[in-house]
Amino acid sequence: MVGIGFRRDFAGEFLESGKLTPDFIEVAPENWIGIGGYWMKEFRKALEKYPLFTHGLSLSIGSPDELDFGFLGKIKSFLDETGAQIYSEHLSFAKCDNAHLYDLLPIPFTEDAVRHVSQRIKTVQEFLERRLTIEIVSYYTPVAAEMKEIDFVNAILEEADCDLLLDVNNVYVNSFNHHYDARKFISQLPMNRVKYIHMAGHQQVSEDLIIDTHGQPIIDPVYELFEFTMKRLGRDVPVLLERDFNIPELEELQQEINMLREIKTRSLVKEHAYVA
Template sequence: MSVPYLGFGMGLRTCYFEQILTEQPAVDWFEIISENYFVSGGKPWHYLSQIKEQYPIVMHGVSMSIGSTDALNFDYLKQLKNTIERVNPMWVSDHICFSALGEFNSHDLLPMPYTEEALNHLTQRISQVQDYLERPMIFENVSSYLTYKQSHMTEWEFLAQLHKQTGCQFLLDINNVYVSARNHGFSAMEYLNALPKQSIAQIHLAGHQDCESHIIDTHDQPVCDAVWSLFSQFSKQLPAISTMIERDDNFPPLSALLSELEQAKALTKAHWG
C-alpha cells in the first residue's frame, strides 16, 4: 500500500466548522473521526459536504477494536463502509488495540499483549477487515499505562513484525510514543528508530497531561517541547509524511493550531522541502 503525501493537516472539529468555511485557512487536509459521520445527515454532514469540496479528507476511527477476541462487529463495519463510500477519503485508519470484550466496553484504547499469539490474531483480523472494506487500512499506535507479563517482545518489535506479516502501514502518533516511553521507562528514540521507515503513512502530533509520576494522553494541550524534539529528530530519517495536529478537547482559537502547524512545517522544511 502507498498513500499520497498530502502535506500538513489537522483534525476537523465542530467548533471550527464555520471558520474553516468562511476563512479557508492554509491547511492542506483534514482528518475526521469516522464514527461522527455514521449518521445519515445533520450538522456534521452539512459542513463536511462543503469542506470536502475544498480540502482532501482522511478518516480516523476509534471503535473498531481490531485486537478484541470477540467476533468482528460487521454492523459496525457496514456503517464504516457506507461512510467511506460517502466521504471518499484519501485513506482510513484506526488503532492497534482492543476496547471491548464480551459485555465489557472500556471506552478506551487498550494496548495489546506483545506476543506471537496476538500478532497472528491481528494479522488474521486485519486481513478480514480489509477484505470486507475492499481497501487497505492504516493503524495507529496507542499510548499505554500498563504492560502484560505475557509480552515477550517490545511494542516496536511487535509493530515491525505486524508490518512484515500484513504489509499494513501505520499512523505514527509521536505523542503516544512519548507518553508510553515516560510511563514505562523506555527510550522513545529507540522505539522510533526501530520502526521500518516504509511502514509509516501518517504522523499525529498532540499534547498530554503531565502528572509527574505518569502522563496521560489527553489531546487537550499544545504539543510539548519534548514531542517537538522527537518529531524534529525523527523526521530527518523519513521521506515527506503527511503530518497533522490532533486536538480533541480544551479547544484553543484556530489560530493557535495553525501556529503549531507552521511549527511542524518549519521543523521539516530543510529535509522535506
C-alpha cells in the same frame, strides 16, 4: 501536507474565517456515519474544500470478540462516499465481552495476540479493499506482556502487511511512561510502512505518568522527536495536528501547523542536500 482534526467545536469558524489553513482534514467515521442536518451540511462544506483522511475509533482490532461486519460495511460505504484517502485505526481494543467501551485499551503484547490481530487486519483489508493504516497507541500500563512493545508492533506490521500511522506523541508518552528511548524505538520501526504521522499535546499527571489527552499544545521535546522522525523517514508523509479538548483560538492551532510544516520542510531539505 499538514492537516487538522475536523471538530464540531470549531467547525463553523474554521470554515468561514480562513484563520486555519490545513492541507487536509481528518474525522472519525463513527462520528459522521448515519447523520444529517446541520452537521452533515458543515461536513459537506469541509469536504468541498479539503481532502479527507479518517481515523476510526470502534473497529477494536485487538478485541477477543468477533469483527463487526455490519459496522465494517458502514465504514466501507463512508470511505467510498467521502473519497477518504486513508483509513487508519488504533492498535488497541475498545470492545470486549460484547460491550463497547469507547476508549482505547492496550492489547497484551503476546505472540498469540500478534497472530490474532494480524489475521484480523488482513480480514479488514480484504473486506474494505484498501490498506489499513494502524496506529501505535499510548498506554499507561502493560497487560500480560510477554514481549517488548517494539517487537509486538513490528511483528504485526510484518505479518499483517499493513501500513503504519506513527503517532510521534504516543511514542514520546510511552517512552516516558515505560522508561525507554523514544529515538531508539522509532529507529527500530520499518520506516517504509509509515504512511501517516500524528502529532499532539499531552498532560503529565504525575511524576512518572503522562496521559495522552490531545488537550494541550505540542511540547518542544515532541517537536524534536518529530524532526528526528522526519529526517529518518527522508520523504514527505501527511502529518496531522490532533486537538480534541481545551481548544484554543484558531490562530494558535495555525501556529502549530506552521511549526509542523517548517520542521518537515527543514528536515527534508537537509536530507535531500545530504543525499545530493
